[in-house]
Amino acid sequence: MTSVPVRSIAPTPSPLARLMGRLPASDSLVVWLVTGALLILVALPLTAMLLHLAFPRLYLGDFTLGDFQLFRDLWERRLWRTSVTNSLLLATGTMVLGTIIGAGLAWIRHNYRFPTASLIDFAAWFVLVMPSFIIAQGWVLFSRSSGTAAQLGMHWVNDFVFSLPGLITVMALTNFPLAYLATSAALQWDVSRYEQAARLCGANAVQTLWRVRLPLLIPAFASAAILVFVDSIGDFGLPAAFLSVFSFPLIPYNIRAEVATVPVSFEGAAVLSFVLVSLVGAAIALQIRVLRNGGRDFLTAAAAPRNRPKPRLWPLLTAINLVFLTLAIFAPLGTSLSVSFMDRYSQGLTLGNLTLNNYIDVLSEGSSLLPALRNSFFIAFTAAGISMVVGFLAAYLLAFSSNRMKQFIDVASTVTLAVPGIVLAVGYIFMWNQRWLADLGIQVYGSPWAIILCSAAASVPIAVRIVLGAMSQTPGSFMASAALQGAGLFTRLRSILMPMVLAGLLSATLAVFATSVFDLAITIMLQPPGYPTIPVIIDEAFRTVEYGWATAATVIVCSLTALIIVAARWAVRRAFPSFFLVSEDHAK
Amino acid sequence: MQDLKPSARLAPLVLAISAAFSGGTAMAGQAIDADDVDAGEVALSDDVLTVYLHDHGDSIAARFTEDTGIDVQIVDMSGGEILARIEAERVNPQWDVVYVMGHGSVHRLHEDGILLKDDWQPEAVSDYTEQAQKIYERHPDASWWPVTISAPALLAYNPSCEGTEDITGWDALRDPQFEGRIGMPNPNISGPAYPYVASFFEDDMDAGYEFWQDVFDNGVRMYRSNSPVAEALMTGELCVAGLEEPNTYGEVEKGEDIGIVYPEEGVPGAARGVGISADTSVRDDARAFVEWLLSAETQDYLTEIEHRNKFFQPVNRNASPNELLPPNDFLDGETPYVFSDYVWMGEVEAEIKRWFADQVM
Numbered sequence: 001m002t003s004v005p006v007r008s009i010a011p012t013p014s015p016l017a018r019l020m021g022r023l024p025a026s027d028s029l030v031v032w033l034v035t036g037a038l039l040i041l042v043a044l045p046l047t048a049m050l051l052h053l054a055f056p057r058l059y060l061g062d063f064t065l066g067d068f069q070l071f072r073d074l075w076e077r078r079l080w081r082t083s084v085t086n087s088l089l090l091a092t093g094t095m096v097l098g099t100i101i102g103a104g105l106a107w108i109r110h111n112y113r114f115p116t117a118s119l120i121d122f123a124a125w126f127v128l129v130m131p132s133f134i135i136a137q138g139w140v141l142f143s144r145s146s147g148t149a150a151q152l153g154m155h156w157v158n159d160f161v162f163s164l165p166g167l168i169t170v171m172a173l174t175n176f177p178l179a180y181l182a183t184s185a186a187l188q189w190d191v192s193r194y195e196q197a198a199r200l201c202g203a204n205a206v207q208t209l210w211r212v213r214l215p216l217l218i219p220a221f222a223s224a225a226i227l228v229f230v231d232s233i234g235d236f237g238l239p240a241a242f243l244s245v246f247s248f249p250l251i252p253y254n255i256r257a258e259v260a261t262v263p264v265s266f267e268g269a270a271v272l273s274f275v276l277v278s279l280v281g282a283a284i285a286l287q288i289r290v291l292r293n294g295g296r297d298f299l300t301a302a303a304a305p306r307n308r309p310k311p312r313l314w315p316l317l318t319a320i321n322l323v324f325l326t327l328a329i330f331a332p333l334g335t336s337l338s339v340s341f342m343d344r345y346s347q348g349l350t351l352g353n354l355t356l357n358n359y360i361d362v363l364s365e366g367s368s369l370l371p372a373l374r375n376s377f378f379i380a381f382t383a384a385g386i387s388m389v390v391g392f393l394a395a396y397l398l399a400f401s402s403n404r405m406k407q408f409i410d411v412a413s414t415v416t417l418a419v420p421g422i423v424l425a426v427g428y429i430f431m432w433n434q435r436w437l438a439d440l441g442i443q444v445y446g447s448p449w450a451i452i453l454c455s456a457a458a459s460v461p462i463a464v465r466i467v468l469g470a471m472s473q474t475p476g477s478f479m480a481s482a483a484l485q486g487a488g489l490f491t492r493l494r495s496i497l498m499p500m501v502l503a504g505l506l507s508a509t510l511a512v513f514a515t516s517v518f519d520l521a522i523t524i525m526l527q528p529p530g531y532p533t534i535p536v537i538i539d540e541a542f543r544t545v546e547y548g549w550a551t552a553a554t555v556i557v558c559s560l561t562a563l564i565i566v567a568a569r570w571a572v573r574r575a576f577p578s579f580f581l582v583s584e585d586h587a588k
Numbered sequence: 589m590q591d592l593k594p595s596a597r598l599a600p601l602v603l604a605i606s607a608a609f610s611g612g613t614a615m616a617g618q619a620i621d622a623d624d625v626d627a628g629e630v631a632l633s634d635d636v637l638t639v640y641l642h643d644h645g646d647s648i649a650a651r652f653t654e655d656t657g658i659d660v661q662i663v664d665m666s667g668g669e670i671l672a673r674i675e676a677e678r679v680n681p682q683w684d685v686v687y688v689m690g691h692g693s694v695h696r697l698h699e700d701g702i703l704l705k706d707d708w709q710p711e712a713v714s715d716y717t718e719q720a721q722k723i724y725e726r727h728p729d730a731s732w733w734p735v736t737i738s739a740p741a742l743l744a745y746n747p748s749c750e751g752t753e754d755i756t757g758w759d760a761l762r763d764p765q766f767e768g769r770i771g772m773p774n775p776n777i778s779g780p781a782y783p784y785v786a787s788f789f790e791d792d793m794d795a796g797y798e799f800w801q802d803v804f805d806n807g808v809r810m811y812r813s814n815s816p817v818a819e820a821l822m823t824g825e826l827c828v829a830g831l832e833e834p835n836t837y838g839e840v841e842k843g844e845d846i847g848i849v850y851p852e853e854g855v856p857g858a859a860r861g862v863g864i865s866a867d868t869s870v871r872d873d874a875r876a877f878v879e880w881l882l883s884a885e886t887q888d889y890l891t892e893i894e895h896r897n898k899f900f901q902p903v904n905r906n907a908s909p910n911e912l913l914p915p916n917d918f919l920d921g922e923t924p925y926v927f928s929d930y931v932w933m934g935e936v937e938a939e940i941k942r943w944f945a946d947q948v949m
Binding site: 259264266 | 640646661662663665668669671672673675676677679680682683693776777782809810811812813815816818819820822823824825937938941942945946947
């Protein structure tokens with residue numbers, strides 16, 4: 001869901017770009033299209049949510065001004081107060097621990113050479129792509145009082161995991177990839193000449209580390225920390241999974257509870273959403289401040305990939321690495337895998353308890369998995385298609401156009417990074433569940449389109465940022481010279497930009513596809529009745545303690561999704577080999 | 589019901605979106621297949637009866653269509669979810685019939701004007717058992733009817749816990765010897781849990797708060813629904829729990845070692861109620877569904893079918909009792925249900941639920 005927010009590229013237009021600006025501008029059509037799409041996807045739902053804060057009975061067509069009593073409930077109601085405190089404690093703790101884990105791993109990975117080092121990269125991407133509720137369910141099965149850990153004789157795991165420090169640990173192990181990837185980018189370049197200069201001036205090793213190396217890395221650490229904070233505080237999957245065995249009120253689950261339990265309170269959901277977005281907004285503002293004040297222009301042409309020695313301590317590093325991977329991946333996912341083959345969960349992993357029945361149940365006639373698979377894949381394909389098109393066109397405008405709508409496009413295509421999925425979904429309910437829309441014959445709420453549009457909106461920033469990264473490497477002169485020779489805008493987009501960024505576009509689309517298949521927060525809020533989807537049926541099976549069924553379905557769907565991703569990559573690379581040569585040469 | 593044909597109602601949007609991406613890739617001209625909207629079971633359409641219900645949906649759908657020839661789309665959700673959906677869809681209801689645990693909740697829909705107001709009554713009401721008659725006669729003109737009666741909670745225990753053999757009444761929940769090993773479903777999330785907790789408030793609100801405060805002080809654990817409570821009871825995480833009657837018998841049927849107590853103070857009783865939407869466009873089909881659900885044949889069928897919670901106590905006196913159930917002292921005679929005043933229960937619902945929500949830590 002989250003990636004590093006990159007600031008907008010190319011603020012000052014080059015002479016060539018200015019020339020392009022004077023060319024016959026079919027840009028305005030693209031601007032109009034992208035603006036319209038972002039309005040529908042992002043701006044209107046969020047505006048509708050804000051309107052609800054002012055007019056709580058808006059969905060009934062009643063424009064009575066709210067009395068804002070609900071804001072007072074934030075400290076008067078124990079549940080709300082507790083969930084705000086809990087959310088802050090959990091996210092702050094996760095921020096600290098997750099950053100230590102992620103940055104520590106990145107430090108080891110980029111400073112030393114040892115066996116199994118490359119597994120860290122694999123683990124980081126793997127955990128990043130896995131939906132948090134699936135990982136969390138693995139942890140619940142692992143640490144319950146009769147779970148895998150207890151069967152292995154580790155009874156203390158239950159007491160530990162179902163406590164605040166335990167939740168922080170689990171969440172840090174789920175969110176460390178963000179910190180790892182954010183700090184890796186800074187750590188993989190060698191800037192030792194600054195350190196050498198300091199040593200020449202008489203600084204000792206500690207002073208060098210403290211005065212030179214760390215200040216250079218602070219922006220990276222700060223970004224990593226804020227990313228982990230933002231992702232933790234808005235996460236819905238983990239509280240949903242843990243709630244079946246452990247009461248620990250958090251804001252995201254309470255938002256869901258406000259609209260999904262009696263008495264229904266849409267205004268309560270709006271207030272809690274507003275609080276959540278404010279917390280995220282404050283964190284991001286802090287990040288922008290840190291980035292502005294920190295020196296980050298230390299990468300010059302003299303930077304080179306860091307030279308990594310193999311230290312004498314390499315067996316220790318390997319051991320740390322393997323223990324960590326076991327914890328982060330094997331404990332939750334290994335547990336899920338093993339439970340999927342158990343006849344009865346309470347009897348543990350014994351030979352007599354092994355069965356394929358769960359898989360047979362999941363795949364048999366009448367199982368809800370097959371319709372849910374079809375529905376979820378349809379949602380994910382369509383959402384990926386939408387965010388690919390919007391992302392590509394928006395990135396083009398951000399990189400090459402100087403239209404005055406650019407600012408809006410920049411903000412609107414970034415903002416959902418900071419808006420948790422559960423809040424975005426609340427905005428979608430407010431936006432689309434209105435009588436006048438129904439009277440116009442537009443029925444998005446209660447149809448799969450609500451999930452599709454909301455998933456696309458949540459994914460647009462990822463698509464835009466990934467594609468923009470590839471596009472900003474493409475010189476504007478290519479586009480300008482093609483235009484001078486009479487190539488129209490769409491010819492230029494198709495024959496110049498597309499090939500240059502195809503690899504990025506493919507990655508972005510597949511990432512959106514994978515996250516949309518499993519997005520519990522958006523799907524559970526917007527799922528039409530009688531329209532089963534993967535995350536909801538798996539969550540439901542887990543809730544009604546059909547662990548065998550839930551884990552077997554998880555294994556099948558994860559494998560299928562991975563298969564589709566691998567197949568799509570392979571097919572596209574085979575169909576357009578030369579496009580990939582271009583981008584790979586570029587990467588070298 | 590409004591026009592539900594998605595391909596039709598989405599046409600403007602689809603056009604707008606295909607126009608928006610005139611590059612013409614994934615979206616162009618793609619309307620939604622009605623089959624997709626309905627998981628491939630039944631095509632969603634304006635004319636098809638839509639029922640929101642909790643549990644055993646599949647068995648009902650097939651049998652109803654077989655018996656009456658009327659197409660039906662059954663939407664199976666949890667009890668709390670159904671009521672919340674109905675509220676969320678108030679501006680634009682998508683359902684025709686609701687069938688859910690807790691007749692108090694159904695009656696509140698009637699009071700809010702969400703249920704149909706006219707003088708039609710199903711023929712089967714004349715065959716109601718004595719218990720059902722008592723509930724029905726309180727509001728014979730409302731558009732909802734009791735379908736089955738059960739206890740939203742009785743006391744279930746794990747016999748391997750010491751001291752459980754002496755349990756006789758609800759005070760077990762605040763007995764210090766079970767401290768930290770008591771469980772219950774969360775009344776804010778689970779449908780049957782509200783009538784259960786509310787019954788303790790009926791005589792005296794303060795006494796109710798006092799009782800539940802003691803239970804909280806004794807370290808009660810709250811779960812999202814009844815199934816995890818039953819599971820925690822089985823694994824020994826819990827010793828004593830308030831557990832829904834159908835759920836309890838479901839576990840007994842599976843052969844789990846579980847003790848049952850019908851407390852001497854009595855068990856709360858609640859009916860599943862069925863009601864018809866004021867907004868329905870298929871009034872006759874909705875009535876046919878209610879009539880069918882209350883008929884002796886259907887009630888017999890519901891006592892026999894395999895579903896998650898094997899317990900269905902008929903309200904039609906011409907139907908036979910449930911043969912799937914294990915022997916029980918009460919099933920031969922009359923279960924000592926205590927019925928709460930459901931109108932009162934609807935009035936205090938928000939207050940009690942809010943108090944519970946604030947106790948959950």
